[in-house]
Amino acid sequence: MNFELGEEHIALRRLVRDFAEKEVAPIAAEVDASGQFPEGVVTKLGELGLLGLPFPEEYGGGGADELSYAILLEELARVDCGLGLSVEAHISLGGSPLNRWGTPEQKRRWLIPLAQGRMMGSIGLTEPEAGSDLGGISTTAALDGDEWVINGNKCFITNAGAGSHGLVNVLTVTGQREDGRKEYSIIIVPRGTPGYEVSEPRQKLGLHSSDTRDLSFTDCRVPRENLLGERGAGYRQALAVLDEGRFGIAALGVGLSQACLELSLQYARERKQFGKPLFDFQVIQFKLADIAINVELARLITYKAAVLCQEGKPYTKEAAMAKVFASEVAVRAAEEGVQIHGGYGYMSECPLSRFYRDAKLLTIGEGTSEVQRMVIARHLP
Numbered sequence: 001m002n003f004e005l006g007e008e009h010i011a012l013r014r015l016v017r018d019f020a021e022k023e024v025a026p027i028a029a030e031v032d033a034s035g036q037f038p039e040g041v042v043t044k045l046g047e048l049g050l051l052g053l054p055f056p057e058e059y060g061g062g063g064a065d066e067l068s069y070a071i072l073l074e075e076l077a078r079v080d081c082g083l084g085l086s087v088e089a090h091i092s093l094g095g096s097p098l099n100r101w102g103t104p105e106q107k108r109r110w111l112i113p114l115a116q117g118r119m120m121g122s123i124g125l126t127e128p129e130a131g132s133d134l135g136g137i138s139t140t141a142a143l144d145g146d147e148w149v150i151n152g153n154k155c156f157i158t159n160a161g162a163g164s165h166g167l168v169n170v171l172t173v174t175g176q177r178e179d180g181r182k183e184y185s186i187i188i189v190p191r192g193t194p195g196y197e198v199s200e201p202r203q204k205l206g207l208h209s210s211d212t213r214d215l216s217f218t219d220c221r222v223p224r225e226n227l228l229g230e231r232g233a234g235y236r237q238a239l240a241v242l243d244e245g246r247f248g249i250a251a252l253g254v255g256l257s258q259a260c261l262e263l264s265l266q267y268a269r270e271r272k273q274f275g276k277p278l279f280d281f282q283v284i285q286f287k288l289a290d291i292a293i294n295v296e297l298a299r300l301i302t303y304k305a306a307v308l309c310q311e312g313k314p315y316t317k318e319a320a321m322a323k324v325f326a327s328e329v330a331v332r333a334a335e336e337g338v339q340i341h342g343g344y345g346y347m348s349e350c351p352l353s354r355f356y357r358d359a360k361l362l363t364i365g366e367g368t369s370e371v372q373r374m375v376i377a378r379h380l381p
C-alpha cells in the first residue's frame, strides 16, 4: 500500500490548481452572483485537454486514470464547485456512457467532440415523479420504423443549457420484459432535435455557475442507431454510470472541504479578538483539526474508490461510502468555516458563504445520502 501520489498525478494537480487559481478564482464570485455559465473557462479547460481527461486517446481523450479524474474535480471544486459539477456531469454522465457502450461510429461522432471539449454532454435520468426511485421513470421511447419516438419530461439536468451543449443520454422505458417489468434503454438525443425542448435555467440555492434545466420530449424522433448499448440494458447502465459519478461527487466534496480548511485557517491566524488571533483559542483549533481530519479521510476513501474503479475491481460500496462521507464532510466543513469567519462568513463577498450554499447539493445529486446508505447496507458482508 502506498499513500504517495506519483509524479504524473502531482503534475496534474499542479496544472489544474494553477489554472483554477488564475482563470477561475477571479470570476468565481461574479459567476455565482450572475448565474452565468462560465463558457470561456470551459472552453479553456477543453483546450487543455481536461474535459476528456479519462477517455481513450484514440477518441480525443487524455488516456488518464480515474485517480487523475478525481484530482481534476477536487482542484476545480477547491475554487468553484459549480464548475466542478459541470465538468463532472460532462465527463461521468455525458461522455462516460458513450465511452463504455458506444459503437465505434457513435464514439467518432460524439465522444471525440465531447473529449476535446468542443461539445458538452449530460444525462437525463431524473423526472418530476422519479428521482431516487429511478425505476419509476415514465419517459417512453417507441420504435417507429427506423426511429425512436420519445415522449416525457426530465428535470434538473446539468449542462443542458451550456452554449456548447451537444447531447443528452436519456433513460427511457422502451417496452415491457417477459416477466412483466419495464424495459429501460438509454437513447442519445442530440441538441436541436425537433420535439426536444430545454427550459429556462432553474434558479438554485447554490452552484450558480452550473447550468441546470428541465427537458421535455414531445414526439421527439431520433434514428434507431442512437440507442446506447443493448436495448433493455438502460437501468443497469444508469447504475454503473452513477457509481463513477459518485466518486466524482465525492472528489468535489474533498476539494470544497479543502478550500474551507485553507480559508478558515488563514482567517483564524489573521483575525484578532480579545487581543490575540482566533487560532490561539483552543475551541477554534479543535474546529480546524476536525475539518482537517475529515478532509483527509474523505480524500482517502475517494481515492480508494477511484483506484478500485481504474483497476476494474468492484467499487460500488466504496463509491457510495466516498460520496456519503465526503459530501457530509463538505457540508460540515462549510458550516464550521462560516462559523470561524463570524459575521463576515455570512456576507456574500466571503467565499465561505458560497461554499456553504454549494455544499448541500453534494448530499443530494447522483443519489442522496439516504440512498448511499441503502447501497452500502446492501453490500455489507
Ligand SMILES: Cc1cc2nc3c(=O)[nH]c(=O)nc-3n(C[C@H](O)[C@H](O)[C@H](O)COP(=O)(O)OP(=O)(O)OC[C@H]3O[C@@H](n4cnc5c(N)ncnc54)[C@H](O)[C@@H]3O)c2cc1C
Binding pocket: 089, 093, 122, 123, 124, 125, 126, 130, 131, 132, 133, 155, 156, 157, 158, 159, 204, 207, 212, 361, 364, 365, 366, 367, 368, 369, 370, 371
Ligand atoms: C443541482 C442539481 C443537478 C442535478 N443534475 C442532474 C442531472 O444532470 N441528471 C439527472 O438525471 N438528475 C440530476 N439531478 C437530480 C438528482 O440526481 C436528484 O435530485 C436526486 O437523485 C434525488 O432525487 P429527488 O430530487 O427526486 O428526491 P426524492 O427521490 O424525492 O427524495 C426526497 C427525499 O426522500 C429520501 N428518500 C427517497 N427514497 C427513500 C427511501 N427508499 N428510503 C429513505 N429515504 C428515501 C431521499 O433521500 C430524499 O431525502 C440534479 C439535481 C440537482 C439539485
